[in-house]
Amino acid sequence: MKILFKNGCILxxxxxxxxxxxxxxxxxxxxxxAPDIPESSREGAEVWDVSGKFISAGFIDMHVHLREPGxxxxxxxETGTKAAARGGFTTVACMPNTRPPLDTADKVRQVLxxxxxxxxxxxxxxxxxxxxxxGEELTDMAALKEAGVIGVTxxxxxxxxxxxxxxxxxLAYSLGLPVVAHTxxxxxxxxxxxxxxxxxxxxxxxxxxxxxxxxxxxxxILLAEDVGVHYHVCHISTAQTVRLIREAKARGQKVTCxxxxxxxxxxxxxxxxxxxxxxxxxxxxxxxxxxxxIEGLKDGTIDIIATDHAPHTADEKAQGMRLxxxxxxxxxTAFPLLYTHLVLKGILTLKELVDKLTVKPAEVFGLPWGRxxxxxxxxLTVIDLELERPIEPxxxxxxxxxTPFAGWRVKGWPVLTLLGGEVTWDQAETAFTFGx
Numbered sequence: 001m002k003i004l005f006k007n008g009c010i011l012x013x014x015x016x017x018x019x020x021x022x023x024x025x026x027x028x029x030x031x032x033x034a035p036d037i038p039e040s041s042r043e044g045a046e047v048w049d050v051s052g053k054f055i056s057a058g059f060i061d062m063h064v065h066l067r068e069p070g071x072x073x074x075x076x077x078e079t080g081t082k083a084a085a086r087g088g089f090t091t092v093a094c095m096p097n098t099r100p101p102l103d104t105a106d107k108v109r110q111v112l113x114x115x116x117x118x119x120x121x122x123x124x125x126x127x128x129x130x131x132x133x134x135g136e137e138l139t140d141m142a143a144l145k146e147a148g149v150i151g152v153t154x155x156x157x158x159x160x161x162x163x164x165x166x167x168x169x170x171l172a173y174s175l176g177l178p179v180v181a182h183t184x185x186x187x188x189x190x191x192x193x194x195x196x197x198x199x200x201x202x203x204x205x206x207x208x209x210x211x212x213x214x215x216x217x218x219x220x221i222l223l224a225e226d227v228g229v230h231y232h233v234c235h236i237s238t239a240q241t242v243r244l245i246r247e248a249k250a251r252g253q254k255v256t257c258x259x260x261x262x263x264x265x266x267x268x269x270x271x272x273x274x275x276x277x278x279x280x281x282x283x284x285x286x287x288x289x290x291x292x293x294i295e296g297l298k299d300g301t302i303d304i305i306a307t308d309h310a311p312h313t314a315d316e317k318a319q320g321m322r323l324x325x326x327x328x329x330x331x332x333t334a335f336p337l338l339y340t341h342l343v344l345k346g347i348l349t350l351k352e353l354v355d356k357l358t359v360k361p362a363e364v365f366g367l368p369w370g371r372x373x374x375x376x377x378x379x380l381t382v383i384d385l386e387l388e389r390p391i392e393p394x395x396x397x398x399x400x401x402x403t404p405f406a407g408w409r410v411k412g413w414p415v416l417t418l419l420g421g422e423v424t425w426d427q428a429e430t431a432f433t434f435g436x
Contacts, residue, residue: 158181194321224255298348337391383415
């Protein structure tokens with residue numbers, strides 16, 4: 001199928017300015033990007049007029065929980081990738097803390113097969129670092145890599161034993177796989193449900209200190225420096241962690257990291273009351289931590305933004321702050337939240353935000369997507385930067401409704417998503433005119 005997007009706006013790569021461009025798609029790939037594609041090239045194309053809309057490369061989220069197998073009541077690969085497409089994401093990397101965990105090649109292949117059958121986004125699985133994610137015995141990482149994993153992680157729990165972590169790094173390094181770490185010292189975090197700060201003290205709740213994260217980051221940076229492996233830190237949340245990663249990068253070490261939209265936009269003092277929909281791991285930290293994350297994002301210490309999309313059922317989240325499981329959903333709200341509260345408030349430029357969702361994750365993980373250029377797969381997200389509406393969890397494509405952002409009025413909603421030239425999310429009937 002041949003498609004011509006007419007009169008859209010894209011980011012000029014060098015200057016970051018919005019410029020008017022036509023984009024021609026042929027056979028699932030981008031055939032041309034130009035101010036005015038000539039008649040001779042567009043012959044036979046279906047013309048989609050996207051006047052005034054912003055076109056980005058499809059977003060890449062390197063941290064989501066699709067919950068399948070084992071937790072299909074929370075999410076499936078089908079519903080999770082539909083949520084991704086609605087949020088403008090064309091590629092998502094799924095964490096292995098399913099039931100059973102993705103700790104063997106057969107389980108990884110089953111996820112990939114299910115994604116091919118039901119997915120609305122490209123799915124890149126991580127494999128577990130240790131069998132059963134118990135932090136004891138290493139997985140067969142060579143077999144996991146052959147099956148298709150893009151890295152190894154025990155996300156959901158930190159690897160507590162330093163010897164096991166170093167052996168994992170050595171093995172991953174020998175295979176060319178990144179080690180993607182959930183960093184949490186269980187002894188420091190034990191029993192906590194929120195950040196060890198103002199909100200915890202006000203409500204008498206057990207707190208999780210920032211050191212529970214940064215102590216393991218410091219340990220792992222030292223281990224990774226000795227081994228030479230690519231070490232990527234998941235969902236960082238503290239000023240201490242930002243400082244540690246900044247220092248490691250300054251030494252030239254291959255350390256990368258990600259931050260979530262909720263840690264960029266919220267702190268523990270924003271939590272209105274002990275509501276399970278505000279419970280996530282790592283927890284919302286202090287206002288000073290939040291400012292350090294934004295600074296780290298701006299100066300390049302933090303490489304990418306990832307949602308840590310973590311759906312749970314309403315019943316689970318209704319158990320309150322102490323008993324509810326950790327995690328919130330994020331795929332369908334990430335861009336409009338960040339555009340409204342970081343770009344429109346002058347904290348980031350549109351190019352800086354889009355790069356953190358496209359170019360940078362592709363660079364960090366060596367992926368061949370994330371750009372708008374002739375020859376690349378037609379992974380596109382069309383966004384109406386003027387479209388403003390409230391966040392309504394009841395409309396989510398995800399099974400999860402667990403978000404602290406319900407009711408927030410935000411701008412910049414994705415209205416059309418293409419994966420390899422195929423439409424995966426379409427709100428076009430209200431946004432575009434179509435013709436031959």
